[in-house]
Amino acid sequence: xxxxxxxxxxxxxxxxxxxxxxxxxxxxxxxxxxxxxxxxxxxxxxxxxxxxxxxxxxxxxxxxxxxxxxxxxxxxxxxxxxxxxxxxxxxxxxxxxxxxxxxxxxxxxxxxxxxxxxxxxxxxxxxxxxxxxxxxxxxxxxxxxxxxxxxxxxxxxxxxxxxxxxxxxxxxxxxxxxxxxxxxxxxxxxxxxxxx
Numbered sequence: 001x002x003x004x005x006x007x008x009x010x011x012x013x014x015x016x017x018x019x020x021x022x023x024x025x026x027x028x029x030x031x032x033x034x035x036x037x038x039x040x041x042x043x044x045x046x047x048x049x050x051x052x053x054x055x056x057x058x059x060x061x062x063x064x065x066x067x068x069x070x071x072x073x074x075x076x077x078x079x080x081x082x083x084x085x086x087x088x089x090x091x092x093x094x095x096x097x098x099x100x101x102x103x104x105x106x107x108x109x110x111x112x113x114x115x116x117x118x119x120x121x122x123x124x125x126x127x128x129x130x131x132x133x134x135x136x137x138x139x140x141x142x143x144x145x146x147x148x149x150x151x152x153x154x155x156x157x158x159x160x161x162x163x164x165x166x167x168x169x170x171x172x173x174x175x176x177x178x179x180x181x182x183x184x185x186x187x188x189x190x191x192x193x194x195x196x
Contacts, residue, residue, distance in 0.1 A: 007066035013124035022159035048085035077123035080131030106142025109171035
């Protein structure tokens with residue numbers, strides 16, 4: 001398979017299970033769910049310990065891109081295993097992998113897209129980078145820093161506040177738009193349209 005025929009692997013990072021569904025740490029799952037709705041797909045279990053949806057994204061016709069949306073079903077700190085297994089299964093070059101994740105060092109609700117870089121203490125990214133190197137795309141969804149003396153782990157595993165929830169649908173929608181733009185038009189175009 002030529003690289004050109006290879007699909008894009010879009011990974012929403014989060015923790016499986018209903019008790020985590022609304023957590024800040026699960027914004028990657030929220031964006032993946034919205035993207036699945038947009039391509040009219042339903043997540044199904046995959047042997048790589050992930051849920052996946054296969055489909056096409058972008059304008060109909062030759063410009064549309066094959067995509068695999070994935071939600072690892074391990075905990076966040078073990079995301080690298082399922083992502084690497086999916087990469088191998090679908091023969092995806094690492095530069096066609098997109099991780100959608102929460103980011104403490106960016107204010108809520110701000111987006112930043114980039115290719116490669118460090119993990120910034122994010123356990124999902126740390127696990128992915130350890131498995132396959134850092135050269136994948138990131139859609140970084142800003143959640144800001146914990147207030148006062150709250151521990152980071154407690155903050156990311158809490159649901160969005162009622163104030164934050166007023167903008168959450170808009171934020172998730174915008175993050176999904178940025179992924180579609182990245183895949184259809186490339187990183188620079190997506191950065192200039194969505195990086196704030």
